[in-house]
Amino acid sequence: MISPGTPAPGFTLSDQDGEEVSLADFQGRKVVLVFYPADFSPVCTDQLSIYQEVLGQIEERGATMLGISVDGHWTHRAFQERLGIEIPLLADFHPKGEVAAAYGAYLPDHGTSNRSLVLIDEEGVVRWVHESPSPLEIPGANLIFDALG
Amino acid sequence: MSDLRSAAVPPRGPADHARGEGEELVVYADLGCPHCASRWEQIRELPATVVFRHFPVASKHPRAPALHAAAEAAGNQGRFFEMVDSIYADRGHVDDPHLWERAERLGLDFERFEDDRRSEAVRARVRRDFESGIRAGVTGTPAIFSEGQPCNLSEDRERQF
Numbered sequence: 412m413i414s415p416g417t418p419a420p421g422f423t424l425s426d427q428d429g430e431e432v433s434l435a436d437f438q439g440r441k442v443v444l445v446f447y448p449a450d451f452s453p454v455c456t457d458q459l460s461i462y463q464e465v466l467g468q469i470e471e472r473g474a475t476m477l478g479i480s481v482d483g484h485w486t487h488r489a490f491q492e493r494l495g496i497e498i499p500l501l502a503d504f505h506p507k508g509e510v511a512a513a514y515g516a517y518l519p520d521h522g523t524s525n526r527s528l529v530l531i532d533e534e535g536v537v538r539w540v541h542e543s544p545s546p547l548e549i550p551g552a553n554l555i556f557d558a559l560g
Numbered sequence: 561m562s563d564l565r566s567a568a569v570p571p572r573g574p575a576d577h578a579r580g581e582g583e584e585l586v587v588y589a590d591l592g593c594p595h596c597a598s599r600w601e602q603i604r605e606l607p608a609t610v611v612f613r614h615f616p617v618a619s620k621h622p623r624a625p626a627l628h629a630a631a632e633a634a635g636n637q638g639r640f641f642e643m644v645d646s647i648y649a650d651r652g653h654v655d656d657p658h659l660w661e662r663a664e665r666l667g668l669d670f671e672r673f674e675d676d677r678r679s680e681a682v683r684a685r686v687r688r689d690f691e692s693g694i695r696a697g698v699t700g701t702p703a704i705f706s707e708g709q710p711c712n713l714s715e716d717r718e719r720q721f
Contacts, residue, residue: 456620457620457699457700458699459619460617460619460620461617461694461698461699461700463619464617464618464619464690464694465564465694468561468562468564471561472561494619494620495618495619495622496619549699549700550699551566551694551696551697551698551699552564552694552699553564553565553566553567553694553695553696553697554566554697556563556564556565556566556694557565557566
């Protein structure tokens with residue numbers, strides 16, 4: 412994983428609506444990146460559902476949460492609609508996993524990102540990272556609030 | 561602003577819903593969750609004190625908030641676990657008219673049940689449990705804790721009770 416204190420690698424990816432979203436759009440706000448393996452997987456469904464339940468409280472702390480996986484934006488749209496979540500989902504689809512790799516969160520043997528969290532501060536610097544020991548383990552939302560302070 | 565940073569599972573308090581005798585198990589459960597419903601059949605039979613904590617995940621189970629509010633409202637009339645058992649026993653009938661039927665079967669004061677389940681006090685009560693689960697790192701339901709530690713109730717473990 413990328414190390415805290417490192418400038419966050421910039422990116423521009425399509426969201427679930429096909430709109431381009433850049434990390435630079437959020438300058439002056441904290442950003443929580445949620446790298447997850449795959450839309451519609453049972454574990455990812457649980458993870459994003461839980462985060463949705465506390466999304467308002469994450470935003471109250473001046474942070475924007477962005478989900479990132481190697482799925483395309485049409486899949487993201489279907490997943491977001493199915494779950495009824497508001498967390499923007501970004502498509503790290505082509506070149507596949509490029510952004511995840513830039514953050515050290517790509518698992519080439521799996522062809523997906525690992526389940527990883529990154530907190531970027533208002534100046535665009537990585538402040539905290541969490542990498543799950545395996546893609547099956549969901550980091551609790553409490554860890555995000557610990558990092559946000 | 562609620563504090564949602566990591567914290568231990570709160571010990572059983574007077575406001576908790578508890579049933580049974582023996583080793584205390586704190587169970588964070590979602591009344592809209594099919595897995596919880598399946599597990600509840602086992603959990604409720606354990607020779608243990610089961611402390612029920614609300615953990616509705618609305619995005620996965622859109623009716624969950626209404627079901628938890630109904631259980632809490634029934635609890636205000638002393639029938640909390642009866643409502644929980646009823647909901648888990650029949651997950652196919654969870655719309656409002658079905659909740660009214662359940663309230664009638666349990667002999668609840670209907671007007672009080674209706675007022676309570678839509679009240680801010682009940683919403684806050686459910687949310688308080690949910691947030692304590694978030695702070696304890698709950699990421700799926702049912703999440704069971706024994707003596708403050710996550711407890712994976714395997715079939716082997718259940719036989720130990």
